[in-house]
Amino acid sequence: MEKSVLILGGNSDLGFALGKTFLNNGFKVLFATRDVTELSNRISQLTDQSRASIVSFDALQFSSHEAWFNSLPFKPEITVCAFGMLGDQRQAEQDWMSAKNILETNYIGAVSILNVVAEYYEQQKHGMIVGISSVAGDRGRQSNYLYGSAKAGFSEYLSGLRNRLFKAGVHVLTVKPGFLRTKMTAGLNLPPMLTDEPERAARRIYNAVLRKRNVVYVKPVWFLIMLIIKSIPEIIFKRLKL
Numbered sequence: 001m002e003k004s005v006l007i008l009g010g011n012s013d014l015g016f017a018l019g020k021t022f023l024n025n026g027f028k029v030l031f032a033t034r035d036v037t038e039l040s041n042r043i044s045q046l047t048d049q050s051r052a053s054i055v056s057f058d059a060l061q062f063s064s065h066e067a068w069f070n071s072l073p074f075k076p077e078i079t080v081c082a083f084g085m086l087g088d089q090r091q092a093e094q095d096w097m098s099a100k101n102i103l104e105t106n107y108i109g110a111v112s113i114l115n116v117v118a119e120y121y122e123q124q125k126h127g128m129i130v131g132i133s134s135v136a137g138d139r140g141r142q143s144n145y146l147y148g149s150a151k152a153g154f155s156e157y158l159s160g161l162r163n164r165l166f167k168a169g170v171h172v173l174t175v176k177p178g179f180l181r182t183k184m185t186a187g188l189n190l191p192p193m194l195t196d197e198p199e200r201a202a203r204r205i206y207n208a209v210l211r212k213r214n215v216v217y218v219k220p221v222w223f224l225i226m227l228i229i230k231s232i233p234e235i236i237f238k239r240l241k242l
Ligand SMILES: NC(=O)c1ccc[n+]([C@@H]2O[C@H](COP(=O)([O-])OP(=O)(O)OC[C@H]3O[C@@H](n4cnc5c(N)ncnc54)[C@H](OP(=O)(O)O)[C@@H]3O)[C@@H](O)[C@H]2O)c1
Pocket: 009, 011, 012, 013, 014, 015, 033, 034, 035, 057, 058, 059, 060, 081, 082, 083, 084, 085, 086, 105, 109, 132, 133, 134, 135, 176, 177, 178, 179, 180, 181, 182, 183, 184, 185, 198
């Protein structure tokens, strides 16, 4: 059977880099995006496109997710959930629709589609789910706690899913990137030592898939950073400007 992967959010810079990595390793790749035109342009620039295809997908169309998954041209053995939105924390504090959009995109949308995928894999007793969460979900900070709380929920969802699906032989990998140089962080002044290019991150994630890791910090130094951040007592933490 041909190896295959579905990338939900295939037009994200990380999702696209991951798709390329899977293509280079002989996988058939189904890229799912809201922006089929832009993704078609990106794919047309690849040297080997023969195993790549695109489907239209909106994480916020919750009620369509089951039918959408059932209508895919083939059922992938791996599903990667790579869409997301950082949003504007300050704006979202004052405007409910902005906050709701952050929460729905990063948490509800991911749960909505992965619930469907998980049911299918559990029945098949085969498959793998890769969820791209974030170190932002490890501890709430004033600078991005709306996005962070959605990612925290997503990490815990993936933990529960891994626990549930283990007996069915279905593996769940939680990926926690730190900073990535992508369109999500364009314009931000990121510290080079703590920042990964999407292609490099994609290679690390691909290796974690092969090794069936449970939880992986894409750049290992982030494991240490978050360990320190999580260990700061609340009485001190609440006074910090993070
Ligand atoms: N960049 C970082 O520093 C960083 C750090 C930690 C974690 N992450 C996580 O890593 C993943 C990839 O991030 P990235 O930086 O590569 O992202 P990105 O380049 O900014 O792309 C995000 C993508 O999410 C998709 N998206 C947004 N709302 C959607 C919706 N309703 N339905 C379907 N797709 C939707 C958009 O795709 P379309 O418009 O094409 O549909 C967009 O291309 C995300 O989950 C992100 O939260 C990123």
